[in-house]
Amino acid sequence: MIGDLFNNNRRRAVCTREGQKLYRGKKYAQDPTTGYYVCTSGNRQRLHVAIWEHEHGMEVPPGCVIHHKDWVKTNNSIENLTCVTVEDHERIHNHKKDETGIIIFDMVTSDVVYSN
Numbered sequence: 001m002i003g004d005l006f007n008n009n010r011r012r013a014v015c016t017r018e019g020q021k022l023y024r025g026k027k028y029a030q031d032p033t034t035g036y037y038v039c040t041s042g043n044r045q046r047l048h049v050a051i052w053e054h055e056h057g058m059e060v061p062p063g064c065v066i067h068h069k070d071w072v073k074t075n076n077s078i079e080n081l082t083c084v085t086v087e088d089h090e091r092i093h094n095h096k097k098d099e100t101g102i103i104i105f106d107m108v109t110s111d112v113v114y115s116n
Contacts, residue, residue, distance in 0.1 A: 023047060024054065035073040048076045052083065065089050 021028045021037055028037040028047040037047035052066045053059055055078045060066060067084045068075060084092070 021047060023050060026050070030074070037074070037076065048073075048081055051076050051078060052081045056083075067092065 017029070019030060020040070026042070027040045028050075029040050030036070031038045039045045039047070039050070046066075048068065049060060049066050060083060064083050064085055067082050067089055069080050069082055072080075
């Protein structure tokens with residue numbers, strides 16, 4: 001039994017609990033209150049922020065936040081993440097989606113371009 005702990009053939013491929021994500025050696029679990037994936041240790045950084053910072057090689061600038069373009073908090077692909085000012089982020093989220101459509105927000109003009 002003790003020997004099995006060191007036998008790579010018997011180890012799990014990823015040492016995370018069901019529903020957790022592993023990114024750059026850190027575990028992230030979905031926060032049931034916010035819906036975001038949050039680091040289970042340390043500073044409890046959100047996964048989408050960690051991904052954006054790693055891919056861009058810098059911290060999120062002061063006064064900015066990372067926004068999910070498709071509004072899906074679990075879609076943390078880098079293509080879906082964008083850095084916006086807090087003011088622009090509030091403008092984006094003040095335009096509510098209806099049950100049939102998606103809102104497309106023009107980051108340059110701060111206008112709603114399409115709402116179904």
